[in-house]
Amino acid sequence: MEKKQFQAESKRLLDMMINSIYSQKEIFLRELISNSSDAIDKIYYKALTDDTLSFNKDDYYIKVIADKENRTLKISDTGIGMTKEELENNLGVIAKSGSLAFKKENESKDGHDIIGQFGVGFYSAFMVADVITVISKALGSDVAYKWESEGADGYTIVPFEKDSVGTEIILKIKENIEDDQYDEYLEEYRLKSIIKKYSDFIRYPIKMDVTGSRPKEGSENEFEDYQEEQTINSMVPIWRKNKNELTSEDYENFYQEKRYGFDKPLKHIHTSVDGAIRYNAILFIPENIPFDYYTKEYEKGLELYSNGVLIMEKCADLLPDYFSFVKGMVDSEDLSLNISREILQQDRQLKLIAKNIKKKIKSELQSLLKNEREKFEEFYKSFGRQLKYGVYSNFGSDKEVLQDLLMFYSSKEKKLVTLDEYVSRMPEDQKYIYYASGESNERIEKLPQTEVVSEKGYEMLYFTDDIDEFAIKMLMTYKEKEFKSVSSGDLGIESEESNENKDSETNENKDLFDYMKNILSGKVKDVRVSKRLKSHPVCLSAEGEVTIEMEKILNAMPDNQNVKADKVLEINVNHEVFQSLKDAFEKDKEKVSLFTNLLYNQALLIEGLAINDPVEFSNNICKIMV
Numbered sequence: 001m002e003k004k005q006f007q008a009e010s011k012r013l014l015d016m017m018i019n020s021i022y023s024q025k026e027i028f029l030r031e032l033i034s035n036s037s038d039a040i041d042k043i044y045y046k047a048l049t050d051d052t053l054s055f056n057k058d059d060y061y062i063k064v065i066a067d068k069e070n071r072t073l074k075i076s077d078t079g080i081g082m083t084k085e086e087l088e089n090n091l092g093v094i095a096k097s098g099s100l101a102f103k104k105e106n107e108s109k110d111g112h113d114i115i116g117q118f119g120v121g122f123y124s125a126f127m128v129a130d131v132i133t134v135i136s137k138a139l140g141s142d143v144a145y146k147w148e149s150e151g152a153d154g155y156t157i158v159p160f161e162k163d164s165v166g167t168e169i170i171l172k173i174k175e176n177i178e179d180d181q182y183d184e185y186l187e188e189y190r191l192k193s194i195i196k197k198y199s200d201f202i203r204y205p206i207k208m209d210v211t212g213s214r215p216k217e218g219s220e221n222e223f224e225d226y227q228e229e230q231t232i233n234s235m236v237p238i239w240r241k242n243k244n245e246l247t248s249e250d251y252e253n254f255y256q257e258k259r260y261g262f263d264k265p266l267k268h269i270h271t272s273v274d275g276a277i278r279y280n281a282i283l284f285i286p287e288n289i290p291f292d293y294y295t296k297e298y299e300k301g302l303e304l305y306s307n308g309v310l311i312m313e314k315c316a317d318l319l320p321d322y323f324s325f326v327k328g329m330v331d332s333e334d335l336s337l338n339i340s341r342e343i344l345q346q347d348r349q350l351k352l353i354a355k356n357i358k359k360k361i362k363s364e365l366q367s368l369l370k371n372e373r374e375k376f377e378e379f380y381k382s383f384g385r386q387l388k389y390g391v392y393s394n395f396g397s398d399k400e401v402l403q404d405l406l407m408f409y410s411s412k413e414k415k416l417v418t419l420d421e422y423v424s425r426m427p428e429d430q431k432y433i434y435y436a437s438g439e440s441n442e443r444i445e446k447l448p449q450t451e452v453v454s455e456k457g458y459e460m461l462y463f464t465d466d467i468d469e470f471a472i473k474m475l476m477t478y479k480e481k482e483f484k485s486v487s488s489g490d491l492g493i494e495s496e497e498s499n500e501n502k503d504s505e506t507n508e509n510k511d512l513f514d515y516m517k518n519i520l521s522g523k524v525k526d527v528r529v530s531k532r533l534k535s536h537p538v539c540l541s542a543e544g545e546v547t548i549e550m551e552k553i554l555n556a557m558p559d560n561q562n563v564k565a566d567k568v569l570e571i572n573v574n575h576e577v578f579q580s581l582k583d584a585f586e587k588d589k590e591k592v593s594l595f596t597n598l599l600y601n602q603a604l605l606i607e608g609l610a611i612n613d614p615v616e617f618s619n620n621i622c623k624i625m626v
Helices: 011-019 027-049 084-091 098-105 121-127 182-186 188-199 248-257 347-371 373-392 399-405 419-425 441-445 448-456 468-475 496-508 510-519 548-555 576-587 589-607 614-625
Strands: 062-067 072-077 129-137 144-151 154-160 166-173 206-215 223-231 265-274 278-286 302-306 309-315 327-332 407-410 416-418 432-437 460-463 481-485 526-529 538-543 566-571
Touching (some): 027 062, 027 072, 027 121, 027 188, 027 309, 062 182, 062 188, 084 129, 084 144, 084 154, 182 188, 188 309, 248 265, 248 278, 265 347, 278 347, 278 373, 327 347, 347 373, 347 399, 373 399, 373 407, 399 419, 399 468, 419 432, 432 468, 448 460, 468 481, 496 510, 496 526, 510 526, 510 576, 510 589, 566 589, 576 589, 589 614
Parallel strands (some): 302 327, 432 460, 432 481, 526 566
Antiparallel strands (some): 062 072, 129 144, 278 327, 407 416
């Protein structure tokens, strides 16, 4: 029997096909099943134009049989089969695809689509097999043929006996080696897992003989082994069903089956697009944060299918980082795939789908905010932080996409409010959107800096997330209203008369403030009369872009750059403590130093900042008590 050489005639080429193109060995089964599905599709297409040929879907299936004893794995189908010439052309020429040629001839028929487009998928089986045997009988032929190959050395074709039309591919599975356990491709559970993962939505049944154990009839304690033929795949993808036929429970079951999360989805989005590029998508907004969400181990991305066959488990390019919590899948017939069917060849297609998905997710979140407020707030508690990161990252390029979805706790409403709700309630004389930062709402409410804003009756937003101020600095304005921290130098609230009084107090006590500033040299930029304090004696404010809260956050990071805010110690000249300061300045300069350090440390404590020398602080308190 003469051994024929592959027309591609290159051992190196075949080695590349089976060792470099595919990222995972298990993909060979996806490729072979896809080829079998193509073969059945071809009969279906022929039946559309040939009146003598009927197509009863129940007669068509794919079967996977593992034989551990003989180390063989057989994938058989009841498809169109191949003639001797077709075996030569399709299997003897590496990278030639019979499916692609057939697809071009039958492109516009009925909405079915041929899966396979590349001739190399078949050769992926050499990743796990030493020998591949193909037995095929073509539709309308009386003769079957056996094609066999051990790899790059070539192949043989001989006549063979086969009763029915179709193809059998028999793989002689390799022996285990140190790094690769090939036995797994003979294990029932592993084969079922691979089929479910990649080929669950092939439109024809994929059958296996499944073994198990069950109670004997009439006995609860005795068990018997059994073997039965089971269909492993679901066949009809949920995303191709009419939305009206599906219930929330159907979507929840799909979410659980695909292991998108251990929770329930808070919201599902089912969309079908038929435009410049056609695709179906089912997206889920989870209820809870995945345990690894804010770690380096978390991988974002949607499952990507091409005509029902899984191409990528995590296609990161389909989601922007700020929507990385979204789970789900996209299926498109229009994707241009590379030779291994694992990578897209045209970025433009993916970008178009990603752009549409981004718009859809935002639209659904806005709808949730408007119509199901409680659900949105539940979502926001889990993933609001990620939206704020989205505003801050990429130099704020996505801030306009996300700003209407942001929420912050309101000093007036005592609950989360949107920026739009805040601005819509602003009095005419209010110039700014005021916010206060701190570790918790309770601590913020006690901040001395909030007094004058509260007295004015203005609403404040409470920032308790470490990303909040950074995001707002990037946002800068909302609906032409600038954001203003209650700790900033100028609050835009004081009247001219009040400002004149403060200026007068400053001039009158200039020597005292200069003396205090000298005592706190290197710690504060200035000491001045406060325009914001009402009942408290002292507070810190900040000048410049870095606020006190930002200083705390930046310096808590592993790569601490020792960033410092330009702090100002503000003194309430109407508080009785200030009179003690003035008296001490006239009579006892040493006491001024004591009071100044105490007030500075008091202001640090109010801000939640560490005192440099707690022992000195404690001793100073004791001096006053004595």
